[in-house]
């Protein structure tokens with residue numbers, strides 16, 4: 001009986017601590033994500049055409065993207081703050097994360113991973129969409145499954161992502177400025193400009 005009481009006491013102390021630390025973390029994370037949402041929108045979805053939606057990406061993909069930006073393996077495109085007090089300030093992704101600790105970045109990743117990716121409605125050409133779908137199924141779906149919408153592929157979110165963002169990243173891949181996995185390289189390099197345009201329309205058409 002006595003032992004059982006001690007166990008209950010310990011259990012409620014543990015529950016109290018967990019609740020307390022969860023509350024503290026929630027407060028911190030809101031501060032941490034504030035600069036991100038000034039560009040990526042509330043909860044990681046934005047109407048800015050050149051800024052990718054980042055809600056619902058996997059924690060693993062975030063960690064890997066942060067690492068690539070930090071090591072400057074992946075180019076940081078110059079951009080500007082879209083809303084809030086810093087609106088109009090020129091900056092980029094490398095600068096946006098360089099002062100954050102691994103723990104902070106992990107909290108930020110978990111926060112956005114827990115939000116829902118909103119597919120952006122965009123104007124697409126039906127003929128290009130059809131052509132792009134067939135290219136995607138042959139050359140891309142293996143790694144970008146569910147029309148490039150499966151977070152656990154850890155390969156970005158392509159379906160319903162901003163077409164302008166996809167276009168600029170595909171250009172960086174093809175120019176050798178952003179690294180890609182060995183197996184994606186030959187697939188992407190086999191596409192001509194018109195086929196690239198077609199896959200972008202296909203991803204833009206996913207709703």
Ligand code: HEC
Nearest residue numbers: 035036039050051052065075076077079080081093096156
């Ligand atoms: C000033 C605007 C701005 C701020 C602030 C900003 N971002 Fe970005 N972010 C961008 C743009 C533009 C891109 C795409 C171009 C690039 O990769 O440089 C991007 C790309 C990304 C990507 C890559 C998405 C992909 O599909 O690979 C991630 C992840 C990301 N941002 C997360 C964050 C997080 C987390 C924060 C806050 C710590 C943040 N961003 C702050 C504008 C911003």
Ligand code: HEC
Nearest residue numbers: 139140142143154155156157166169181183184187188199
């Ligand atoms: C062998 C697996 C593989 C194949 C095949 C592949 N990809 Fe990828 N792709 C990846 C991975 C992994 C990433 C994430 C790269 C990173 O972390 O920087 C990626 C990233 C991308 C991105 C950037 C996503 C973002 O959010 O920034 C685009 C766009 C893309 N792939 C398009 C394609 C297209 C189009 C094809 C077909 C022609 C293709 N990929 C084929 C594995 C693949």
